[in-house]
Amino acid sequence: MSKDFEPRIVVFACNWCSYAALDLAGTSRMKYPPNFLVIRVMCSGRVDPQFILEAFRRGADGVLVAGCHPGDCHYIEGNIKALRRMTLLKRVLEEFGIEKERFRLEWISASEAEKFVRVANEMLEKIKPLGPLKVEEVHMHG
Amino acid sequence: MNEEPRIGVYICHCGVNIAGSVNIKEVVEYAKNLPNVIEARDYIFMCSAPGQEIIKEGIKKCNLNRVVVAACSPTMHEHTFRNVLAEAGINPYLLEMVNIREQCSWVHSDNKEAATTKAKILIKMAVAKASLLEPLKEITFKVNKNVLVIGGGVAGLSAARDLAAKGFKVYLIERKPVIGGNTARLGRLAHAEIKGIDLVGELSRQVLSSPNIHIYVDTELANVDGSVGDFKIKLVKNPRYVNEKCNLCGECVKVCPVDVPNEYEFGVSSRKAIYLPFREAYPPIYVVDSENCTRCFECVKVCPMNAINLAEKTEEIELTVGAIIIAAGHEPYEPPIGEFGYGVSSRVITLFQLERMLDEAGPTKGELKLDGREPKNIVFITCVGSLNTTPNAYPYCSRMCCSSTIKNALMIREKHPEANIYILHRDIRTYSRGDEQLYLKAGESLIRFARYREAPNVIVNPDGSINVRFFEETIQEEVFLPADLVVLSVGMKPPKDIDKVRTIVKVGCGPEGFLREAHLKLRPVEAATDGVYLAGTVTGPKNVIESIESGSAAASKASTLLTKEEVRVEPLIAVVDEERCSGCSICIGVCPYGAIRLKTQEEVRVAEVDPALCKGCGACAASCPTGAMQQFGFKDAQLKSQVLAALIE
Numbered sequence: 149m150s151k152d153f154e155p156r157i158v159v160f161a162c163n164w165c166s167y168a169a170l171d172l173a174g175t176s177r178m179k180y181p182p183n184f185l186v187i188r189v190m191c192s193g194r195v196d197p198q199f200i201l202e203a204f205r206r207g208a209d210g211v212l213v214a215g216c217h218p219g220d221c222h223y224i225e226g227n228i229k230a231l232r233r234m235t236l237l238k239r240v241l242e243e244f245g246i247e248k249e250r251f252r253l254e255w256i257s258a259s260e261a262e263k264f265v266r267v268a269n270e271m272l273e274k275i276k277p278l279g280p281l282k283v284e285e286v287h288m289h290g
Numbered sequence: 291m292n293e294e295p296r297i298g299v300y301i302c303h304c305g306v307n308i309a310g311s312v313n314i315k316e317v318v319e320y321a322k323n324l325p326n327v328i329e330a331r332d333y334i335f336m337c338s339a340p341g342q343e344i345i346k347e348g349i350k351k352c353n354l355n356r357v358v359v360a361a362c363s364p365t366m367h368e369h370t371f372r373n374v375l376a377e378a379g380i381n382p383y384l385l386e387m388v389n390i391r392e393q394c395s396w397v398h399s400d401n402k403e404a405a406t407t408k409a410k411i412l413i414k415m416a417v418a419k420a421s422l423l424e425p426l427k428e429i430t431f432k433v434n435k436n437v438l439v440i441g442g443g444v445a446g447l448s449a450a451r452d453l454a455a456k457g458f459k460v461y462l463i464e465r466k467p468v469i470g471g472n473t474a475r476l477g478r479l480a481h482a483e484i485k486g487i488d489l490v491g492e493l494s495r496q497v498l499s500s501p502n503i504h505i506y507v508d509t510e511l512a513n514v515d516g517s518v519g520d521f522k523i524k525l526v527k528n529p530r531y532v533n534e535k536c537n538l539c540g541e542c543v544k545v546c547p548v549d550v551p552n553e554y555e556f557g558v559s560s561r562k563a564i565y566l567p568f569r570e571a572y573p574p575i576y577v578v579d580s581e582n583c584t585r586c587f588e589c590v591k592v593c594p595m596n597a598i599n600l601a602e603k604t605e606e607i608e609l610t611v612g613a614i615i616i617a618a619g620h621e622p623y624e625p626p627i628g629e630f631g632y633g634v635s636s637r638v639i640t641l642f643q644l645e646r647m648l649d650e651a652g653p654t655k656g657e658l659k660l661d662g663r664e665p666k667n668i669v670f671i672t673c674v675g676s677l678n679t680t681p682n683a684y685p686y687c688s689r690m691c692c693s694s695t696i697k698n699a700l701m702i703r704e705k706h707p708e709a710n711i712y713i714l715h716r717d718i719r720t721y722s723r724g725d726e727q728l729y730l731k732a733g734e735s736l737i738r739f740a741r742y743r744e745a746p747n748v749i750v751n752p753d754g755s756i757n758v759r760f761f762e763e764t765i766q767e768e769v770f771l772p773a774d775l776v777v778l779s780v781g782m783k784p785p786k787d788i789d790k791v792r793t794i795v796k797v798g799c800g801p802e803g804f805l806r807e808a809h810l811k812l813r814p815v816e817a818a819t820d821g822v823y824l825a826g827t828v829t830g831p832k833n834v835i836e837s838i839e840s841g842s843a844a845a846s847k848a849s850t851l852l853t854k855e856e857v858r859v860e861p862l863i864a865v866v867d868e869e870r871c872s873g874c875s876i877c878i879g880v881c882p883y884g885a886i887r888l889k890t891q892e893e894v895r896v897a898e899v900d901p902a903l904c905k906g907c908g909a910c911a912a913s914c915p916t917g918a919m920q921q922f923g924f925k926d927a928q929l930k931s932q933v934l935a936a937l938i939e
Binding site for chain 1: 363364365389391392393394400401404408412415798799800801806880882905906907908911912921933934936938
């Protein structure tokens with residue numbers, strides 16, 4: 149495995165909790181690896197599994213979906229909808245041969261900047277040894 | 291918008307906050323070469339007046355129709371830059387912010403090269419999305435000037451009073467047959483030398499004297515439609531079976547054959563199936579407890595006023611209001627049978643039962659006697675139901691119990707100088723004004739404090755006597771106390787049926803079931819749902835002072851909305867492409883706000899979004915199988931363009 153492999157990880161962060169946690173990590177001057185590229189959505193319930201498949205198809209080495217804790221959703225229960233969808237998606241990803249370490253759904257509240265940093269470090273640690281996602285080996289159509 | 295995208299990218303240094311870790315010059319050069327970018331410029335503070343001028347100038351000079359600002363978090367200045375676009379004459383929603391401060395320069399200040407590369411990719415993602423942005427029209431609503439207050443406790447009463455004083459019409463609903471809430475059942479309150487019932491009486495008088503307030507007791511919330519500024523409310527008024535002709539003569543009570551524990555006295559005394567909750571109750575009308583009434587009609591026969599009608603039906607009431615205040619209160623924690631001997635021995639009571647016994651106007655006329663004898667050894671146990679003391683307890687501190695325990699212990703001390711009074715506690719939290727002095731006074735009055743960590747063991751002996759055993763933390767010894775009376779200082783828990791209210795009004799709750807504020811510190815009396823405000827203990831334990839304060843705060847906050855003629859809402863809501871919609875109605879099941887319905891158009895069923903109800907979560911868009919359902923500002927194509935730009939070189 150190339151030592152220089154820097155995974156590119158797409159993050160879908162809900163506006164109210166997780167995006168705010170990422171901002172807090174900044175205002176608190178925390179440090180985390182620069183491999184995470186954030187796409188802001190209003191709610192984790194907005195994340196269509198197709199976006200994640202698209203990300204993997206286009207060469208993402210990992211995807212993180214981050215939303216409010218259950219019960220804290222700004223839109224009552226969008227995060228629960230995300231949980232249902234992502235549980236199913238995990239099985240689909242498995243079918244495609246995408247290692248489970250490459251995808252995570254996490255509840256990160258607006259005050260949990262540290263949790264994001266921890267999750268980011270963990271993800272990177274687990275994805276690096278896997279190497280880049282070899283899309284051509286994965287039978288994905290669409 | 292069919293014209294070609296012409297994008298301007300404006301990169302902020304934020305002093306050294308961004309420029310210190312990101313090579314701005316390199317990023318500007320990179321941005322210039324991105325697709326559709328006409329101009330890329332940087333400035334030391336893009337949010338400053340000269341910075342804003344640079345953008346306006348660019349829009350005019352380069353004939354831009356999209357703007358990307360790479361600066362701080364959109365929560366900080368998105369609003370500022372939207373205004374800049376509007377002032378320059380283009381739609382404010384043709385802006386995309388790039389967060390290169392909080393989510394780039396500050397967190398990667400240790401790696402300038404990586405920070406610069408990441409800033410470039412983030413800008414590339416935003417430029418891709420900006421190319422697909424559409425002009426959007428803000429949604430405005432007229433504001434109805436009426437308010438609904440849910441809950442007639444001290445928080446609801448003070449909110450109603452303040453709003454009425456500002457000239458708004460207030461509808462106050464209370465599901466119980468009386469207003470006053472939990473405070474009405476408290477005896478003498480600490481410091482104020484006023485009884486709970488008198489405090490409620492004073493607040494009620496202020497409320498009742500206002501022609502702007504309409505009170506509905508026995509009334510529950512049935513449905514809420516509409517949104518901020520224009521809520522359509524449905525109420526259900528349960529039958530009371532006694533009307534206002536009632537003159538409180540009490541003849542009915544004499545003939546009623548039913549005896550049930552009186553919940554308004556916490557079961558210390560009993561009541562009939564027809565009763566007045568308490569003497570000073572408002573409204574001063576008897577009520578029939580239909581659950582326990584045997585329909586013997588004896589009361590109907592003896593009522594001299596003909597005020598009783600057992601055939602009364604529920605009544606539906608419809609209202610329109612601009613704002614809703616939820617002040618639904620709390621319930622005291624009820625220990626399960628056997629917890630600290632509760633329900634096993636009549637000598638184990640709760641703090642509220644003690645409050646009723648010590649009240650001169652209460653069922654025992656203020657006399658504290660058990661089986662005809664005054665208790666000699668009295669043991670209070672605090673944190674019952676709080677601080678995870680027992681497996682059934684809640685994790686939080688209930689805030690009022692320490693002070694209330696000490697106040698009651700001192701009241702007992704006044705009448706019983708010989709009694710041995712112990713307060714077993716996890717921690718004493720007498721934080722409210724004057725409470726610490728009360729704590730000191732208790733010590734001077736020989737009330738003994740002892741600290742436990744593991745919940746004390748209350749042993750009910752076969753002969754009925756009680757012993758309390760616990761490990762005292764300060765002296766590090768096992769202590770064994772005989773007790774004639776054990777008082778459990780119970781905490782607060784969310785009120786029964788609060789889930790029903792919060793589902794109807796659409797407000798979130800915390801892990802314990804209390805309602806959630808929009809922001810704990812910045813917006814403590816607002817719900818995340820626009821136009822909904824929260825007051826009193828419905829958000830968590832508070833003492834009487836704090837409850838009244840939050841009632842006034844919620845009223846003040848609500849009035850900032852009610853004084854407006856119209857409200858503006860960000861149009862980031864769902865939208866249907868009718869051509870693609872198959873009418874499958876999956877989105878309808880997913881929508882938490884009931885904002886989508888099917889309409890028939892040219893004999894085809896298609897989904898339709900009510901812009902007044904949609905809050906813009908996008909759950910429907912994520913679940914639409916044909917891609918017909920989209921969300922403005924977060925369309926599939928816009929989000930996918932960001933994914934693509936993030937990954938493809």
